[in-house]
Amino acid sequence: MFKRRLLSQALAITTLGVPGVVVAQEESVFNIEEVVVTATRRAEGVQDIPYNITAVSGDSMREVGATSLSKMAQFVPGMQMVDAGARGLSLVTLRGMNIGGLQASENQGGKDIISRYVNDTPLLIDMKLIDVERIEVLRGPQGTLYGRGAMGGTVRYILNKPSTEAIEGEVYGKISQNAESSGLSYETNAVLNLPLSETVAARFAVGYLDDAGFIDYTEVLTEPGVSNNTRVVEDANDEQTTSVRASLRWEPTDEFYLQVNYFQQDQQAGGRQAGNELFTGNKYHSAMRYVEPYDAKDSVANVEFDWETEYVEIFSTTSLANFDGEGQRDQTDLLVVDIYPGYANFPEFSAFTREVDKTDALVHETRFLSTGDGMIDWIAGFYYEQEDSEGSSTEFTPGYQDWAGIDTGWGEIEYQATSDSRFTEKAVFGEVTFNFTDEFQVTAGLRSFEQTLDIKEDCTVIPIYWFYTRPSPIEPECDSGKGTVKDTVGKLNASYNITEDMMLYGTLAEGFRRGGVNVGPGLLPGEKTYQPDKALNKEIGLRSTWVDGRVTFNAALFQIDWTDLQVPTKSEVNALNIIKNGQQGEINGLELTLQAHATERLRFDGWITYYDTQLTEDAPEIDGLKGDSFPGVPELQFNLAADYAIPLDSAELVLRGNYYWKDEVKTQLNDTIANNGDYVELDSYGLLNVSADYVRDQWHVKLYVDNLTNEYYENGARGEARYGERGSFRYVGTPRLIGLEAGYRF
Numbered sequence: 001m002f003k004r005r006l007l008s009q010a011l012a013i014t015t016l017g018v019p020g021v022v023v024a025q026e027e028s029v030f031n032i033e034e035v036v037v038t039a040t041r042r043a044e045g046v047q048d049i050p051y052n053i054t055a056v057s058g059d060s061m062r063e064v065g066a067t068s069l070s071k072m073a074q075f076v077p078g079m080q081m082v083d084a085g086a087r088g089l090s091l092v093t094l095r096g097m098n099i100g101g102l103q104a105s106e107n108q109g110g111k112d113i114i115s116r117y118v119n120d121t122p123l124l125i126d127m128k129l130i131d132v133e134r135i136e137v138l139r140g141p142q143g144t145l146y147g148r149g150a151m152g153g154t155v156r157y158i159l160n161k162p163s164t165e166a167i168e169g170e171v172y173g174k175i176s177q178n179a180e181s182s183g184l185s186y187e188t189n190a191v192l193n194l195p196l197s198e199t200v201a202a203r204f205a206v207g208y209l210d211d212a213g214f215i216d217y218t219e220v221l222t223e224p225g226v227s228n229n230t231r232v233v234e235d236a237n238d239e240q241t242t243s244v245r246a247s248l249r250w251e252p253t254d255e256f257y258l259q260v261n262y263f264q265q266d267q268q269a270g271g272r273q274a275g276n277e278l279f280t281g282n283k284y285h286s287a288m289r290y291v292e293p294y295d296a297k298d299s300v301a302n303v304e305f306d307w308e309t310e311y312v313e314i315f316s317t318t319s320l321a322n323f324d325g326e327g328q329r330d331q332t333d334l335l336v337v338d339i340y341p342g343y344a345n346f347p348e349f350s351a352f353t354r355e356v357d358k359t360d361a362l363v364h365e366t367r368f369l370s371t372g373d374g375m376i377d378w379i380a381g382f383y384y385e386q387e388d389s390e391g392s393s394t395e396f397t398p399g400y401q402d403w404a405g406i407d408t409g410w411g412e413i414e415y416q417a418t419s420d421s422r423f424t425e426k427a428v429f430g431e432v433t434f435n436f437t438d439e440f441q442v443t444a445g446l447r448s449f450e451q452t453l454d455i456k457e458d459c460t461v462i463p464i465y466w467f468y469t470r471p472s473p474i475e476p477e478c479d480s481g482k483g484t485v486k487d488t489v490g491k492l493n494a495s496y497n498i499t500e501d502m503m504l505y506g507t508l509a510e511g512f513r514r515g516g517v518n519v520g521p522g523l524l525p526g527e528k529t530y531q532p533d534k535a536l537n538k539e540i541g542l543r544s545t546w547v548d549g550r551v552t553f554n555a556a557l558f559q560i561d562w563t564d565l566q567v568p569t570k571s572e573v574n575a576l577n578i579i580k581n582g583q584q585g586e587i588n589g590l591e592l593t594l595q596a597h598a599t600e601r602l603r604f605d606g607w608i609t610y611y612d613t614q615l616t617e618d619a620p621e622i623d624g625l626k627g628d629s630f631p632g633v634p635e636l637q638f639n640l641a642a643d644y645a646i647p648l649d650s651a652e653l654v655l656r657g658n659y660y661w662k663d664e665v666k667t668q669l670n671d672t673i674a675n676n677g678d679y680v681e682l683d684s685y686g687l688l689n690v691s692a693d694y695v696r697d698q699w700h701v702k703l704y705v706d707n708l709t710n711e712y713y714e715n716g717a718r719g720e721a722r723y724g725e726r727g728s729f730r731y732v733g734t735p736r737l738i739g740l741e742a743g744y745r746f
Helices: 002-022 058-063 069-075 143-149 332-339 341-345 400-404 463-469 720-727
Strands: 053-057 079-082 091-094 115-118 132-139 153-159 168-178 184-195 200-211 216-221 230-233 239-253 256-269 294-308 312-330 352-370 376-396 413-435 440-461 477-499 502-513 533-546 551-563 566-570 577-581 584-597 602-615 636-648 651-662 685-696 699-706 714-718 729-732 737-745
Touching: 053 058, 058 132, 069 079, 069 636, 069 651, 079 714, 143 413, 143 440, 143 477, 143 502, 332 341, 332 720, 400 463, 413 463, 714 720
Parallel strands: 115 153
Antiparallel strands: 053 132, 079 091, 132 153, 168 184, 168 737, 184 200, 200 239, 216 230, 239 256, 256 294, 294 312, 312 352, 352 376, 376 413, 413 440, 440 477, 477 502, 502 533, 533 551, 551 584, 566 577, 584 602, 602 636, 636 651, 651 685, 685 699, 699 737, 714 729
């Protein structure tokens, strides 16, 4: 009853607030600035695009303090995020397309539910949002133009370009205090645009973040394998990140440019943003026996050019990306509770895992676009990607071998897996738009692709277990293999402009995700591989502008049919984490967005989503039952925001606030063993953020408070069924954060 009443109230605010608030105005009209986007590979106003897309300028995101994905998710309809802190790539989904539980990037089904780009280059990590021109979010499958990583949608960070107009830049910094942290956090950033000639310009951006953290590891071992004495590591989930970006642009004419870009991000992250109240008695304390740092370095070198002729525009981009990661995590409880309970006979038993990951990728795309205002518009292109990945995961059990009186020949190593693989994709794609009249258009698109996964070598060794079950010497088991998938996905879209300010559209669009290989000893034949999964989005929508441009109201009603779902589970032998295919699922949803200027100084923004998800067939492979709703997907979610500008003598004070509400969610399909038994229900929560921004000439000073009411909330979990009481945890949101920002633009 409460949920239905809350939905009704939110809908009333979103829809009925338009005419009553906005009509009685000053004579001058304050038009909403429309963001120009290139999500369809053409520069268009966002309200002119017949798809469900959110576009927010970089300045607007800065104003509301959304300089990270966790805060940005509050302002993007349908976006879900498991904020695991800096230690791992946080799970981000759109339109409820999540089936792999809520353990952030750990043990997720398959890869790439959504794709993330900086300009036209795929991202391998969460990039800090510095010097961003705009953010574009396309909801739903985007397989035609964006390929394998866009089954749930696409997020694009478009960076500011070098300009030959003038020397300009910005310097700003922040300092903040978290309610649960013992120290201060701070951030500094600088941007410089430098014209080098009439046709050449360079742009630089640097940033440094030192986040103090707020999770205490209270049970860290001082002498693993020898003593049970422990120590406390305060604010263990800290982060230090350095970001560097440089671009050089040559633009000799209005029809041609060549730009070279380089990005690098170096991150040293501490432990998980997770607490274990069940064991420690404190929501923000962790029971892990080991600290869990993770260091990551990501770099991208990119060159792009665009040449527009009388009949065709040619765009090409080539990127070389590199990712290196190295980390450590506590593995004790998985071994003693779930896999090898006998290890607990050693009173001082503990275990930790060290992981090393390296990825090198080459990505190229060339597009040809029609120019002019003819009846037919078209786009065609080809895409190539080669991704080489190497990794290792090594588990150590300090002191166990000496206690057991065994010599495996592998020292303190209990388990080790190494991998070396290459993924290659080749694709051709195209779209044709028929402009039958000025008001009516139809677009059809196809993407044909070939994907090859070459497992050069995957090796596994389990020295202690094999010491008792196999003859010596103990050698790794290695496997290799190669598989190729060829397929085609399509899109059909039609739109009709009822008036200059109102458009109706309909879309059928497919997205896909690549299959893969499970690796490990004892896997059954049906567990060694998993197949690609696909999604078909059926959608109708409205894009509209009202009251002389002061109000925009957009709506979308959709259904997504999802087949062969990739779901994490565990193998029947050795309880290894693997991925299996389920059957079919369905998502039905409604999305509404509103932006309105009540006066020249008062603005309201709001959005609301309602999603109904379920398996439409039993999925015995993963113990899924028909009717099970998807994990991590709230039925109801909304955000309401307002800002008010107060004029002062040669200055302005802007007051802002937003309230974000998220419905309760569950962390797994159900509580069966095949889902690791980690079924947890997480409560709904609401977050209130406020700020006051004083702007005078080129200076600004802002005081802000995130999570004003200090709401405790959880956005992910690992239950105790598989890891025990001590090994379970909850990913927790950031407590109240009070901060001060100051900056200067020139």
